[in-house]
Amino acid sequence: MMEMQKLQTVDYDKSLEYWAEIPATLDGVLGGFGFISDVDISGSQQFLESLFLLEKGPRKEIALDCGAGIGRISKNLLVPFFNRVDVIEPDKKFLSEILNYVGADSYKIGALYQNSLQDFNPERKYDIIWNQWVLGYLKDDDLVKYLIKCRNALADNGIIIVKENVTSSGKVEADEVDSSITRPLKQFIQIFKSANLKRIKQCKQTNLPNGIYPVYMFALVPINENTI
């Protein structure tokens, strides 16, 4: 019974209330782990570059940064690669900081959607849809529905990226503070399958400090090309 209660901790209002109190800084969006950003971005660059080299790799026209925070990933990863980057972020204070944080290249930032992923309906087709350190705020059924919407919002050869913490215990672990969950690898794989997505590449982020969750990157494409 206790275990069941613990797993019900994703609460959308509580998560938003938590983030509303967090300053719009690098350390803020990374929960005091701002110092891992460079290593994280470097791993993501390598992962993304390997996808551009695929025979049917994505174009570099337009990317979507989902749960963008202050635009850390937009600035350091997506803007250098893509002509345009749209962002979605529910917290007004973070969203307001993005253009300032991206700085000189902010002309590449397109739409700024103030929205939660579970309520989001992408309006255009994207070459890359980047989801990082945000999917733990979604309930499983909403996550599947959201990934299906992302699947339908991919341009030709487009790819969905998921970069998330995974548990080592093989179980879902709940964080009562920000009302999120961390999923085990097998649960992500099940969720991707339910959304009719297949993994074309999977990689564990290296060089992270000890004592934090392992971080995995997944590159996902529609199982049935005819459905996009």
Ligand SMILES: C[S@@+](CC[C@H](N)C(=O)[O-])C[C@H]1O[C@@H](n2cnc3c(N)ncnc32)[C@H](O)[C@@H]1O
């Ligand atoms: C840990 S931060 C990560 C930010 C960014 N992805 C990064 O890696 O720098 C989590 C972000 O998810 C946002 N968030 C929380 N719940 C969300 C939801 N339901 N839909 C979209 N974003 C959400 C928060 O406002 C916050 O900006």
